[in-house]
Amino acid sequence: MLELPKTETNVSTTTDLATIALTLAGFVLTLLTVLITFKTGARLPNSGDNEDVPLFDLFFSTGLYYRTTSLLKGCIKSLIFVAMLGFSLKLFLPEAYLKYIFFANVLGLIIIATTLWRSLLILTNIIKLQREG
Structure with a gap:
């Protein structure tokens, strides 16, 4: 049998998870902004001879x-969904519930963990691409 934590602990954890989710969304948004900025300075290939073009620049011209x-x-x-869910539940859920x-905290934690894992995989592949170039 599963005994649920105290209400105060649950509400505090909800606040923590929502804050963490918003902070991480800011970091991912920064990464996305940096990628978009790099694309504007990338040298896009214009011919069949792509040996002179760095591999990372070729990345910007592909799907x-x-x-x-x-x-991202x-x-x-x-x-943002995790953060809004947490704050909304804190605001609108009756005291009895x-x-x-x-x-919701467990769901939020799973979403945060999988989202971070996906972002890390994307970053790892981008770094591999830069290393090859």
Whole structure:
């Protein structure tokens, strides 16, 4: 049998998770901004001879760039969802049901962890691409 934590602990954890989600959304947004800024300075290939063009610049001219930015935007959306869910539940959930906010905390933690994992995988692949270039 699962005994739920105290209501005060659940509400405090909800606040912590929402704050963490908003902070991480800011970091991912910064990463996305940096990628978009790098693209504006990238030298795009204009001929069949791509040996002179750095590999990272070629990345900007492929569908991988758009897929990467799309995934990062999805990360931001999911993190904002966690934050808004947490704050909304704290504001609008009646006192009698606040003990069940635990389950929203578990969901939020899972979403945050998987979103961070996905962002880390994207960054790792970008670093590999830069290293190869």
